Amino acid sequence: MKTTIVDVAKKAKVSIATVSRVINGNYPVKEATREKVLAVIRSLKYVPNMQAREFNRQKSTIVGVVVPSIYNMFFAEVMNGVEEHFTNESYSLMLCCSKNDSKLEMRCINDFMARNVSGIIVVSPHTENLQNTFYERIARQIPLVFINSYEKHPNISYVSNDQDAGARLAINYLLEHKHRDILFIRGEHSDSYDIKEQAYVDIMKRRHYFHEKHMINIGDGNSNETVDNTMQKVLEILPSSEATAVFACNDLMAAGVVNACKKLNIAIPEELSIVGYDNIALSRFIEPKLTTVEQNMFLLGSQAAQLLLEKINSDNQSSKRIMLENSLVERESVGVCSR
Amino acid sequence: MKTTIVDVAKKAKVSIATVSRVINGNYPVKEATREKVLAVIRSLKYVPNMQAREFNRQKSTIVGVVVPSIYNMFFAEVMNGVEEHFTNESYSLMLCCSKNDSKLEMRCINDFMARNVSGIIVVSPHTENLQNTFYERIARQIPLVFINSYEKHPNISYVSNDQDAGARLAINYLLEHKHRDILFIRGEHSDSYDIKEQAYVDIMKRRHYFHEKHMINIGDGNSNETVDNTMQKVLEILPSSEATAVFACNDLMAAGVVNACKKLNIAIPEELSIVGYDNIALSRFIEPKLTTVEQNMFLLGSQAAQLLLEKINSDNQSSKRIMLENSLVERESVGVCSR
DNA sequence: TTGAAAGCGCTAACAT
DNA sequence: ATGTTAGCGCTTTCAA
Numbered sequence: 001m002k003t004t005i006v007d008v009a010k011k012a013k014v015s016i017a018t019v020s021r022v023i024n025g026n027y028p029v030k031e032a033t034r035e036k037v038l039a040v041i042r043s044l045k046y047v048p049n050m051q052a053r054e055f056n057r058q059k060s061t062i063v064g065v066v067v068p069s070i071y072n073m074f075f076a077e078v079m080n081g082v083e084e085h086f087t088n089e090s091y092s093l094m095l096c097c098s099k100n101d102s103k104l105e106m107r108c109i110n111d112f113m114a115r116n117v118s119g120i121i122v123v124s125p126h127t128e129n130l131q132n133t134f135y136e137r138i139a140r141q142i143p144l145v146f147i148n149s150y151e152k153h154p155n156i157s158y159v160s161n162d163q164d165a166g167a168r169l170a171i172n173y174l175l176e177h178k179h180r181d182i183l184f185i186r187g188e189h190s191d192s193y194d195i196k197e198q199a200y201v202d203i204m205k206r207r208h209y210f211h212e213k214h215m216i217n218i219g220d221g222n223s224n225e226t227v228d229n230t231m232q233k234v235l236e237i238l239p240s241s242e243a244t245a246v247f248a249c250n251d252l253m254a255a256g257v258v259n260a261c262k263k264l265n266i267a268i269p270e271e272l273s274i275v276g277y278d279n280i281a282l283s284r285f286i287e288p289k290l291t292t293v294e295q296n297m298f299l300l301g302s303q304a305a306q307l308l309l310e311k312i313n314s315d316n317q318s319s320k321r322i323m324l325e326n327s328l329v330e331r332e333s334v335g336v337c338s339r
Numbered sequence: 340m341k342t343t344i345v346d347v348a349k350k351a352k353v354s355i356a357t358v359s360r361v362i363n364g365n366y367p368v369k370e371a372t373r374e375k376v377l378a379v380i381r382s383l384k385y386v387p388n389m390q391a392r393e394f395n396r397q398k399s400t401i402v403g404v405v406v407p408s409i410y411n412m413f414f415a416e417v418m419n420g421v422e423e424h425f426t427n428e429s430y431s432l433m434l435c436c437s438k439n440d441s442k443l444e445m446r447c448i449n450d451f452m453a454r455n456v457s458g459i460i461v462v463s464p465h466t467e468n469l470q471n472t473f474y475e476r477i478a479r480q481i482p483l484v485f486i487n488s489y490e491k492h493p494n495i496s497y498v499s500n501d502q503d504a505g506a507r508l509a510i511n512y513l514l515e516h517k518h519r520d521i522l523f524i525r526g527e528h529s530d531s532y533d534i535k536e537q538a539y540v541d542i543m544k545r546r547h548y549f550h551e552k553h554m555i556n557i558g559d560g561n562s563n564e565t566v567d568n569t570m571q572k573v574l575e576i577l578p579s580s581e582a583t584a585v586f587a588c589n590d591l592m593a594a595g596v597v598n599a600c601k602k603l604n605i606a607i608p609e610e611l612s613i614v615g616y617d618n619i620a621l622s623r624f625i626e627p628k629l630t631t632v633e634q635n636m637f638l639l640g641s642q643a644a645q646l647l648l649e650k651i652n653s654d655n656q657s658s659k660r661i662m663l664e665n666s667l668v669e670r671e672s673v674g675v676c677s678r
Numbered sequence: 679t680t681g682a683a684a685g686c687g688c689t690a691a692c693a694t
Numbered sequence: 695a696t697g698t699t700a701g702c703g704c705t706t707t708c709a710a
Contacts, residue, residue, distance in 0.1 A: 006687080015698075016688080017689085017690085018695085030695060048453065048687085048688080051399065052688045052689095054688095057702085060390065070422075071419070093434050096426070097419070114386050115390060227620070227624065255624055281566070354681045356682075360705095369679060394702090679710105680710085681710080682710095685705095687702105
């Protein structure tokens with residue numbers, strides 16, 4: 001059997017309450033007693049049972065994080081920000097992967113709730129769950145922070161990149177390079193894609209460059225197969241397309257386009273220009289190096305952790321919204337349109 | 340206040356014991372009572388408090404996973420295997436990142452212990468912690484599974500790739516291509532590097548191709564900066580080196596070598612051949628595509644989950660060791676030595 | 679088939 | 695400054 005507070009109390013010849021006070025340091029204890037208790041704790045190698053403590057206190061120092069996938073380094077880097085912030089505050093992290101599936105996402109959240117986590121961060125929540133009242137109900141019961149979601153619920157805190165601005169940055173950059181036939185490549189089930197699509201449609205329609213067929217949805221945008229799926233799709237489309245440029249909603253998709261071009265012997269950026277999004281490490285490693293829109297992923301994660309902490313410490317009262325700026329990282333995948 | 344089992348019992352006019360039996364289905368309950376209780380549970384939206392349940396049962400359905408970094412997709416893919424296996428068994432995952440630091444790793448483990456997780460998986464445990472008795476003590480108290488560790492403790496289960504064989508595969512492949520001046524690039528604080536180094540030293544000494552100066556340690560092998568650090572180091576060394584090939588302990592380092600070559604205008608594979616290790620997605624995306632040794636990362640993770648489950652269900656009695664085979668993935672980064 | 683009650687390890691209010 | 699004790703929500707033995 002493991003050593004409990006009772007064993008310590010007995011051996012130190014004090015009450016369990018005193019031991020508890022020594023451990024938590026929240027009530028006065030005479031120095032001599034304190035020393036005595038601490039000595040016993042050391043000699044018994046006593047470690048307080050967090051499970052019991054947190055159950056008793058009706059809270060926990062666990063936070064839950066839900067991500068749609070771990071195959072996109074974007075999420076790993078966000079996680080890193082979250083992790084760093086929370087371990088400093090001696091919270092532990094529970095991780096759940098929704099696989100871009102709304103039902104699974106709900107299950108993750110429900111699991112976390114049943115475990116009484118003290119708060120939940122959801123990265124890129126599924127659009128379906130945003131449309132019904134699921135999250136409204138959750139947010140009433142527990143601190144909730146969304147990363148990169150743009151619906152506005154009153155009880156939820158948000159940290160997002162300004163992906164509308166970012167998308168406009170990217171598209172205008174392409175426009176400045178004289179491109180007008182720009183393919184738009186997106187994935188499914190995330191606000192982020194919708195935001196970028198709106199920006200794309202808005203700009204292109206305004207200039208009368210818009211063509212329905214230029215909008216391409218490649219399905220799951222963060223899976224193991226995203227790069228290859230995108231390549232496949234582009235392989236079908238590109239040969240018969242007059243497009244001279246591509247704006248991809250994330251770097252994985254952009255990498256897929258690059259690979260398709262290699263297969264088709266299309267020179268980048270001479271014959272086709274590409275702009276990605278996120279600036280994950282991969283984008284610097286592929287050839288040519290991707291021009292892309294930078295999201296500060298670490299910051300996204302650590303700010304979300306910060307807001308969640310504020311919510312936890314204010315009894316779910318403080319709700320904030322943080323919008324981070326994006327910037328365009330100019331590298332080698334964009335050139336002036338030659339047509 | 341949240342609905343508890345007491346509320347349900349009251350409303351259903353039965354005892355809490357009966358409600359408990361209905362929920363767990365572990366004791367006979369008359370069908371009529373069962374229905375009644377279930378109806379109340381639904382009407383009250385009652386969700387059992389896992390925290391209370393697990394505290395009472397003196398166990399938990401949480402498993403802890405420790406990884407040295409999340410900047411190498413290797414760990415993400417292993418995690419994915421672990422996650423998939425455990426969510427099917429309705430365990431939850433706690434994640435902790437040790438940043439390749441032995442003290443932090445111990446802290447992660449201790450946190451997990453204090454939370455009464457039911458088992459722990461450590462990916463690439465830190466060599467320092469392997470050398471003292473830390474893990475022996477832990478293994479006596481709790482199910483422990485190591486991924487890619489090669490010390491053998493009796494109470495620990497292991498899932499590893501046969502990295503000795505894998506390294507030999509890679510080096511012999513280079514040898515077959517007539518290379519004899521082969522740089523060996525490794526990182527710090529993991530068994531995996533030591534294993535590969537031994538294989539390298541053994542083969543090269545036997546053939547009298549060994550040179551101390553060909554062994555390069557680039558520090559942390561899985562950080563955000565691994566690629567760039569490796570590039571930096573190689574940039575210093577390569578110009579004055581007679582090496583015609585490189586064996587890198589992971590693909591991140593191999594990518595660093597590729598980048599260095601680009602800066603130095605060294606053609607791959609004509610002037611320098613490179614073999615990596617892991618076969619992370621990145622290795623297919625960079626130019627030239629990396630020849631590398633495949634580790635089945637998903638399998639590594641799911642097998643580890645399997646072994647941990649066996650340990651949990653056998654009260655920490657079953658200890659197994661699984662050694663997975665590697666294979667060489669031939670791509671574009673190796674050619675016949677031209678000297 | 680059901681209910682009563684002990685107890686899991688700890689905290690915190692109350693008493694001394 | 696310290697001890698006593700009532701719970702936290704649940705499972706599980708024991709009795710009925």
